[in-house]
Amino acid sequence: MSIQLPISEKRGIVNYCSSPDVNTKRIFLVLSLLVSTLVLIKTCSEQYYRNKWLYGHGTSRALLIDSVCPSFDYYRPSTYEVHKDTVIAKIIKDESFRKQSAAKLSGAVQVQTEVYDDAPQVDEDPEYWAKFEKFHSYLEKTFPIAHQILNKTTVNTYGLVYEWPGSDDSLKPLMLTAHQDVVPVQQETIDEWTYPPFEGHYDGKYLWGRGVSDCKNLLIGLLEAAEELIKVGFEPKRTIIFSFGFDEEVGGLRNKNANLLLKKYGVNSVYAVVDEGGISLTELEGTQMALPGTGEKGSVNAIIELTTPGGHSSIPPDHTSIGIMSALISEIENTPFEPFFTDANPTFMQYTCMAEHSTSIKKDLKKDILNAGNDKAANKRVCDFIDQTKALRYYIKSSQAIDIIKGGVKSNALPEHVEIIVNHRVAIEQRVDDILAKDIENIKKIAKFFKLGVYYQYKESKEIEIIPSTSFGFFKLIVDDVLEPAPITPIHDHHWEIFAGNIRHVYEEIAEPNFFKNNPIIVSPGIATGNTDTRLYWNLTNHIYRYRPGVTPTVLTNAHTINEHIDFNSHLQIIAFYFEYIQSVDETNDLD
Ligand SMILES: [Zn+2]
Structure with missing residues (x-):
């Protein structure tokens, strides 16, 4: 295969967010004379658009007519009536179950499974990874019933299937x-923790410690749910797989669980994968929304090096390599990526659902969101609205963060080499090539101004010359850690109906019936701006849900920082959710 420079492509996605060019403006001017025709076209296309969602993507019984948002009713397993006053009531309300459950999660926190960015490969330094052996022993001791019934395989020594x-x-x-691993606790911050990070302190309401929300709670919750199912005599028709990686926080590349599963079951052989992520519950414009991630942004690191002649700092050039690199950094930051608001991105559906169901949303905004698929001006206004909020902005566009800079070694010597690393997250509508094409344009512009050469290298492949090196030096762009945006999980199907319906049922009927009686939950697809181990499972299924159940919003748990904690009610809801979901899926005979 020949090596090519990245080219930014349109790929049939119409981006209404970007400002129209002069020609487009002229066309709009002419079109505006035909207002009546436009109104007719708009009405028809709106109807087509709705029909497309209703009929073009399969049929789902619970879809509301004249609604784009796929809002489903409760879904519960047929055994719910049998278990609701016994197992379910015990999980949610029984004080001694709660204490036992807290002890199990606390014990898991006490086995420290921190992994650092410079973690070695497993065979390079077995000592480094030995802590996971302790974790495995802890699981065996704590979940004897599950270990009796489930077949355990270790993969690459510490992966668990x-x-x-x-x-x-x-x-x-x-x-x-x-995943079994957790992010490290910085030694300097230990004093700031209310309770020591590896004590797993339970105060009756919250459980504190590294990993309690990311995501030993899920791992322990799954095994607790499995044991509750075994105790009531549940025997699955459909094989159930638990897959626990051990290096998710450092890239997940040592996790070979998927290789084992692909070999045994084959490509596209899994009904669905449920992993961490998503937004468990949030209030948007007065509407309670649960947002499982059905898409995930891509990512890529652009390592940009600049090499220039050295010399004594008493006779410097007008711009040292540090000065030139600063100019490039400014150029990169002054040319942010354009936002997109298209139905390729689950965020589009998230806003559509919010607009359809919110009772407090401003009328104009509601209208704009619901028309954004057909009306360019409305689409642009919605983009501007989302773009205003830092926390939401990157759901709809690619990002660039200059995270590392290195250069200069001595106060009296000119720096010969400067390097920056730009971490990009790739919007659903774009590909890694689009991002790199923009980086190259930025570099070329600065290189031309300073009369420098430009070179490009994709991972380990051969270097390509874009502009020959000069006596002033050259830039080199090295591309690493490439991940395209994830395939989008379909939502107009029975898989989603069960998943979304179970979430509603667990929250509204089991967890907080009083609160949700007047605040029904809209379960809508959303996207994950970060990455998880799900990237390893793309070949196993196109139904990937990134979701951590529990009515406490994930963002309030201090994951990855000091005082990580969870509201213990949320943990019990995790167990109840898995208990219900495993049975609900088992009761379907869906073959895909
Ligand atoms: Zn995690």
Whole structure:
């Protein structure tokens, strides 16, 4: 394969967010004379648009007519009536179950499984990873019933795959995942923790410690749910797989669980994967929304090096390599990526759902959101609205963060080499090539101004010359850690109906019936701006849900920082959700 420079492509996506060019403006001017025609076209296309969602993507019983947002009613397993006053009530309300459950999660926190960015490969330094052996022993000791029934396999020594064999081979297995590792606690911050980070302190309401929300809560919750199911005699028709990686926080590349599963079950062999992520619950414009991630942005690191002649700092050039690199940094930051608001991105549906169901949203905004698929001006206004909020902005556009800079070694010597690393997250509508094409344009502009050469290298491949090196030096762009945006999980199907319906049922009927009686939850697709282990599972299924259940919003748990904690009610809801979801999926005979 020949090596090519990245080219930014349109790929059939119409971006209404960017300002129209002069020609487009002229066309609009002419069109504006035909107002009546436009109104007619608009009405028709709106109807087409709605019909497309209603009929073009399969049929779902619970879709509301004249609604674009796929809002489903509760979904619960047929056994709910049998278990609601016994197992479910015990999980949610029983004080001794709560204490036992807290002890299990606390014990998991006490086995320190921190991984650092410079973590070695498993065979390079077995000592480094030995802590995971302790974690495995802890799981065996704490969940004896699950270990009796489930078949455990270790992959690349510390990856864990548990299989609970189903009785019907024709049904695809359901896969539920979490990771065993946690991000490190910085020594300098230990004094700022209310309780020591690896004590797993439980104060009756909250459980504190590194990993309690990211995501030992999910791992422990899954095994607790499995044991509750075993105790009531549940025997799956559909094989259930638990897959627990051990290096998610440092890239996940040592996790080979997917290789084992692909070999055993094949490509597209899994019913669905549920992993961490998403927004468990949030209030948007007065509407309670649960936002499982059905898409995930891509990412890429652009390493940009600048090499210039050295010399004594008493006779410097007008601009040293540090000065030139600063000019490039300014150029990069002054040319941010354009936003997109298209139905390729789950965020589009998230806003559509909000607009359809919110009772407090401003009328104009509601109208704009609901027309954004057809009306360019409305689309632009919605983009501007989302772009105003830092926390929301990057749902709809690619990002660039200059995270590392290195250069200069001595106060009296000119720096010969400067390097920056720009971390990009790639919007759903774009590809990594679009991002790199923009980086190259930025570099070329500065290189031309300072009469420098430009070179390009994609990962380990051969270097390409874009502009030959000069006596003033050259830039080199090295591309690393490439991940395209994830395939989008379909939502107009029975898989989503069960998943979304279970979430509503657990929150509204089991967890907080009084609160949600007048605040029904809209479960809408959303996107994850960060990445998880799900990237390893793309070949196993196109139904990937990134979701951590629990009515406490994920953002309030201090994941990755000091005082990480969870409201323990949320943990119990996790167990109840898995208890329901595993049974609900098991009751369907869906073959895809
Ligand atoms: Zn995590």
